[in-house]
Amino acid sequence: MGYVAAAYLLVAALLAGYAWSLLARQRDLVRRARDHDGEP
Amino acid sequence: MRGRLLWLALPAVMLPVGAYLGLVVAPVEAFQGDPYRILYVHVPSVVTSYAAFAVAFVASALFLARRRPQFDRLAFASAELGELFLTMVLITGPIWGKPVWGAWWTWDARLTTALILWFIFGAYLMVRNWSGARGARVAAVIAVVGVLDIPLIHWSAVLLRTLHPRPTVFRAAGPDLPASFLYVLLFNIAAFLLTYAVLLSLRIRQQRQREALAELEMA
Numbered sequence: 001m002g003y004v005a006a007a008y009l010l011v012a013a014l015l016a017g018y019a020w021s022l023l024a025r026q027r028d029l030v031r032r033a034r035d036h037d038g039e040p
Numbered sequence: 041m042r043g044r045l046l047w048l049a050l051p052a053v054m055l056p057v058g059a060y061l062g063l064v065v066a067p068v069e070a071f072q073g074d075p076y077r078i079l080y081v082h083v084p085s086v087v088t089s090y091a092a093f094a095v096a097f098v099a100s101a102l103f104l105a106r107r108r109p110q111f112d113r114l115a116f117a118s119a120e121l122g123e124l125f126l127t128m129v130l131i132t133g134p135i136w137g138k139p140v141w142g143a144w145w146t147w148d149a150r151l152t153t154a155l156i157l158w159f160i161f162g163a164y165l166m167v168r169n170w171s172g173a174r175g176a177r178v179a180a181v182i183a184v185v186g187v188l189d190i191p192l193i194h195w196s197a198v199l200l201r202t203l204h205p206r207p208t209v210f211r212a213a214g215p216d217l218p219a220s221f222l223y224v225l226l227f228n229i230a231a232f233l234l235t236y237a238v239l240l241s242l243r244i245r246q247q248r249q250r251e252a253l254a255e256l257e258m259a
Contacts, residue, residue: 007078007082008081011081011132033253
């Protein structure tokens with residue numbers, strides 16, 4: 001069952017990692033948009 | 041707004057339910073035992089990566105023909121997700137292979153052509169990320185040529201002698217799986233495809249925002 005758990009956990013980690021990278025890129029966009037508007 | 045939230049929440053519900061069905065509800069396979077349960081993440085990842093690369097292929101061909109940025113945006117986002125799901129394939133495959141074949145990896149036709157596809161779209165993403173809009177045309181050519189590897193991957197297990205089993209679901213004579221396995225597999229395929237669709241829509245929207253912001257910053 002160790003192989004099965006490893007496979008499922010790695011798939012979950014890859015999906016979570018991609019979702020996290022999307023959020024990080026979105027935060028960066030929001031920060032750049034604020035900088036452009038001159039907001040703190 | 042409500043519909044949008046529901047759309048985003050669907051994969052978050054379907055993926056854990058699919059994992060529960062694959063790990064707990066689906067019966068144990070007689071020959072392989074529990075390791076066969078990797079099927080429920082391996083095959084959906086394969087199907088989703090093929091679908092994503094097929095979308096990237098069509099969008100890239102349209103971009104080359106018409107030069108409209110929305111096709112490039114769609115191809116870029118879909119290729120990125122295709123690479124993500126293909127990475128899952130290349131990770132779950134060896135983890136399944138070790139207990140069943142006794143080896144993590146073997147250089148047979150199926151596995152090697154799949155690895156080549158991963159490198160081709162890795163090259164696509166490098167070109168597209170590092171040379172910006174200027175590299176879009178080169179990247180589109182890579183995507184169009186690269187997708188031709190998918191039929192090779194599929195037919196390699198049918199026409200050549202490989203360690204990898206022949207297709208049991210997507211074959212001309214219909215699926216060769218008991219219903220109790222097939223329904224769980226189809227549910228997981230639907231969950232993975234839906235996850236791809238949601239992530240694709242978010243990634244395209246983000247890319248559009250990035251381009252709009254870059255134009256504002258240039259002005």
